[in-house]
Amino acid sequence: MDYGEIFGFLGTNGAGKTTTIEILEGYRARDGGEVSVLGADPAHAGRDWRNRIGLVLQESELNPVYTVRETVTMFARYFRRPTDLDAIIMSAGLADKTDERVGRLSGGEKRRVDVAIGLVGDPEVLFLDEPTTGLDPAARQGMWALIEGLRHAGKTVFLTTHYMEEAQRLADRIVILRAGTIAAHGTAEQLSRTLGHATRISFLAPPGIGLAQVSAAVGTQVQQDGRWLGFSSDQAQRDLTVLLRWAAERGVESPISGCLRRPSTTSSSIWRHLPAVPPASAHERRRPSRSPGPRPATR
Amino acid sequence: MPLFLLVILNAIFHGTSSFFHLRVPFAVYYTPAIISYQIMLAGYSSLLIAVTTERERGMLKRLRGTPMPGWVFLAGQIIRTTITVAVTVVVLVAVGSAIYHVGIRADTVIGLAVYTVTGTACMCALGLASTRVCATTEAASVAGPFTTLILGFISGVFIPAPVMPAWLLDAGKLFPLEHLARGLQQAFAMPGSTGITAIDLAALAAWGVAGLTAALAGFRWEPHDSW
Numbered sequence: 001m002d003y004g005e006i007f008g009f010l011g012t013n014g015a016g017k018t019t020t021i022e023i024l025e026g027y028r029a030r031d032g033g034e035v036s037v038l039g040a041d042p043a044h045a046g047r048d049w050r051n052r053i054g055l056v057l058q059e060s061e062l063n064p065v066y067t068v069r070e071t072v073t074m075f076a077r078y079f080r081r082p083t084d085l086d087a088i089i090m091s092a093g094l095a096d097k098t099d100e101r102v103g104r105l106s107g108g109e110k111r112r113v114d115v116a117i118g119l120v121g122d123p124e125v126l127f128l129d130e131p132t133t134g135l136d137p138a139a140r141q142g143m144w145a146l147i148e149g150l151r152h153a154g155k156t157v158f159l160t161t162h163y164m165e166e167a168q169r170l171a172d173r174i175v176i177l178r179a180g181t182i183a184a185h186g187t188a189e190q191l192s193r194t195l196g197h198a199t200r201i202s203f204l205a206p207p208g209i210g211l212a213q214v215s216a217a218v219g220t221q222v223q224q225d226g227r228w229l230g231f232s233s234d235q236a237q238r239d240l241t242v243l244l245r246w247a248a249e250r251g252v253e254s255p256i257s258g259c260l261r262r263p264s265t266t267s268s269s270i271w272r273h274l275p276a277v278p279p280a281s282a283h284e285r286r287r288p289s290r291s292p293g294p295r296p297a298t299r
Numbered sequence: 300m301p302l303f304l305l306v307i308l309n310a311i312f313h314g315t316s317s318f319f320h321l322r323v324p325f326a327v328y329y330t331p332a333i334i335s336y337q338i339m340l341a342g343y344s345s346l347l348i349a350v351t352t353e354r355e356r357g358m359l360k361r362l363r364g365t366p367m368p369g370w371v372f373l374a375g376q377i378i379r380t381t382i383t384v385a386v387t388v389v390v391l392v393a394v395g396s397a398i399y400h401v402g403i404r405a406d407t408v409i410g411l412a413v414y415t416v417t418g419t420a421c422m423c424a425l426g427l428a429s430t431r432v433c434a435t436t437e438a439a440s441v442a443g444p445f446t447t448l449i450l451g452f453i454s455g456v457f458i459p460a461p462v463m464p465a466w467l468l469d470a471g472k473l474f475p476l477e478h479l480a481r482g483l484q485q486a487f488a489m490p491g492s493t494g495i496t497a498i499d500l501a502a503l504a505a506w507g508v509a510g511l512t513a514a515l516a517g518f519r520w521e522p523h524d525s526w
Contacts, residue, residue, distance in 0.1 A: 025364060027521070050366040057364070060357035078365040121365070 001158065001173075003124075006151055008171025009160040016180040017160040018058055021129050024158065025055055038124060051080045054123030056114050058130045058160075064103025068094050071102055072116050079121030091149060092116040093142060108139025115146060119155075126150065128159045132166060144169060201240060202230035206247075217246040301337040301391055305329060308457070309399055316459045323488045325459070326399035331483035332456040334391050334411075335418065339450065339476050341384045342422025343429070344443030346376060351430050351439035355522045363520040373514060377423040384419045401487065410486025410494035414503075418479040421503045424510030425475070427518065434523040450476040478502040 001007045011017045022028040023035060026042035026049075035042060040049045062071060072089060076082035089098055092112045097105060102113060111131065118126055131147065132140040147170050150157055161167055167174045168188040175185040184191060205227055214229060215222045218239055222231045233239040312325040353359050362372060388411065395401040426443070433439040451457050453471035460468055471477040478499040486494025519526060 027360070027363070047366040047368065050364070053364075055361070055364040057357060057361055060361045063358070075365065078362075078367045080366065117361070 001156065003156050004151075004154050005172045006147070006157040006159060006170050008167035008174040009158070009177060010162065010164060010167040010174055011160075011177035012162055015177045017162070017177055018129060019180075020177070021127055021158065021160050025053070025127050026050075051121060052124045054118035054121055054126040056118040056126070056128045056131060058133070060114065062102045062110060062113060065101060067099050067101055068105070068113055068116075069098045071113060072120055075117045076120045081122055082120050083122045085120070088116050088120050091146070091153075092119070093146060106139070108135050108142060111135060111139070111143060112146065115143075119150075123155075125156045125158065128157060130160055130162070132161070132163065140166075200230055200232050201236065201243070202228050203243075205229050209250075218243050300340070301333050301387065302394060304336065304457075305333045305391065305394060305399075308333070312459065317461050318484060318488055321488060324399075324401075326395060326401050327488050328459060328484065330391065330395035330399065330401050331487045332480050334388055335414075335454075335476060335480040335483050336447070336451050336456045337387055337391065338384055338415065338418045338479060339422050339447050340444075341387065342380050342419045343426040344447045346380055346423055346426035347429050347433065347443040348436070348439045350376065350427060351433050352436045354430065354519065355436050357522060359520040360522070369518065369520070370515065373427055373518065376427065377420055380423050381416060381419045385415055388415050403487075404490070406491065406493040407486045410483065410492075413493070413495055413500075414479060414482050414486070417500065417503050417507070418475075421475055421479075421507035421510065424507045424514055426510075428510045428513035431513070431517045431519055434526070447476075450474055453477070454480050456480055472502075475503050475506040 009017050009020060019028065023030045024037055024042055026045055029043055037045075038049060038052055042049070066074070068089060069085065072085055076085060086095075086098075089095055092115055094109065094112055094116065097109060102110065105113065115128070115131065118128070128147070132143045135143060144166070147157065147159070151170075159167070159171060171188065173185070173187055174191060176183045176191070205224065211222055211224055211229065215231075218231060219242070220231050220233070220239075222229050231239075308329045309326050312329075315322045315324050316328045317323075318328060350359075359372075363369070392401075392403065392411065396403055429442065430439070433442050450471070453463075453467050454474065454477035455463055455468060455471065456476065468477070482494045482496060482499035482503075484494070485492050485496065
């Protein structure tokens with residue numbers, strides 16, 4: 001990883017994301033290989049190293065009796081050079097809940113407190129383990145805004161998630177983990193191209209129009225998923241134009257009454273289309289890529 | 300709770316009890332006995348439950364990720380508990396003195412201070428060590444109070460020692476509570492004695508060191524599914 005980068009670790013549950021991040025955080029011993037975070041081996045790192053990293057665990061409760069300010073103050077005292085408390089609380093979006101007891105916060109707000117605690121020591125690297133799992137869509141959007149703010153602030157972030165959309169949106173580079181080995185890695189655009197699904201166009205099935213008709217119109221096989229029809233396209237603009245023109249000619253009323261998903265690959269299609277990992281090349285795949293540029297923060 | 304015990308036991312037992320060849324009023328027997336029980340309840344049982352709960356909720360795991368050294372956390376728990384126990388002890392002594400006319404000498408105060416600090420430290424160390432044995436909060440909620448209750452009986456805290464079978468009392472002497480209770484009782488009951496005896500203090504120290512060693516070596520910071 002490089003400084004100032006948001007690095008995404010993507011995988012289904014059980015793929016080994018949390019195991020990996022816990023090795024990087026120093027919680028878990030590794031079976032083999034080398035790990036270096038900020039120049040130290042997390043398994044043997046001391047207080048100095050802990051002062052330079054921040055952690056947001058996947059699951060950890062907060063004492064419900066303390067207020068937000070009291071909680072953040074308490075954790076600030078563990079660090080040598082904590083940042084300004086009010087600034088941290090504000091950047092976590094909790095300014096109006098500063099004196100609220102943590103037990104009365106919503107799930108999304110509690111997660112923000114977790115992130116504030118992770119940042120309070122002014123770390124060089126922040127580890128975020130599944131930051132939005134279990135949050136409602138509004139809270140998820142809020143958390144994404146928070147994390148994007150971290151990039152602007154120049155923080156280096158190691159993120160694990162099982163939401164492809166989250167990895168694509170937030171991460172500069174993504175590693176896809178499958179059954180404990182790296183199945184694919186690269187930037188979001190590279191992955192889309194590698195996995196061959198640039199855009200998915202989905203729309204509600206117009207009444208009275210058959211699947212075959214639509215497929216013939218757009219020139220590619222359209223799939224049906226419940227009330228939704230959809231197809232993958234490498235040239236979204238061209239295919240959309242064809243589709244809309246066809247709809248206009250047929251007088252089909254608002255055929256696209258559903259949403260157009262942003263250029264992305266859905267999680268399920270990722271897992272279907274990843275090449276199976278042959279055992280022989282597993283070792284080769286585990287060597288991380290290192291892009292030229294600023295000195296690496298994590299290896 | 301300890302106040303309740305003090306009141307109930309004094310209501311049940313009237314008159315005097317024999318204690319080390321002295322005849323003392325039951326109040327003089329029970330006030331220090333209940334103090335020792337309270338020390339075990341707070342230092343061992345409550346701490347065991349509280350720390351196990353925090354561990355199972357992931358709070359200790361998060362603390363482990365901060366620069367704070369592990370021993371600082373453990374020491375902090377002991378210090379915090381000692382302070383709350385000290386307050387409880389003062390209240391119990393005040394009640395014993397005001398309502399039951401238990402006499403307090405200067406020696407008593409010295410004995411109280413020494414035993415409160417060493418007794419709490421010993422019980423806390425054992426409580427922290429015992430978190431290793433309790434995987435769940437439920438286990439801790441049973442183990443803590445139950446162990447304390449059993450020791451309360453065999454240490455002559457609830458039932459006056461002269462009334463108890465000798466073999467049961469001897470069994471109690473293997474454990475720290477009996478020594479804490481006896482030491483405190485001597486501080487209250489024996490004129491001219493601070494209650495600080497070598498054997499009682501040594502027993503507390505030995506159990507405390509054992510507990511501390513076990514705690515420092517085997518303390519688990521993560522919820523039991525990660526063990």
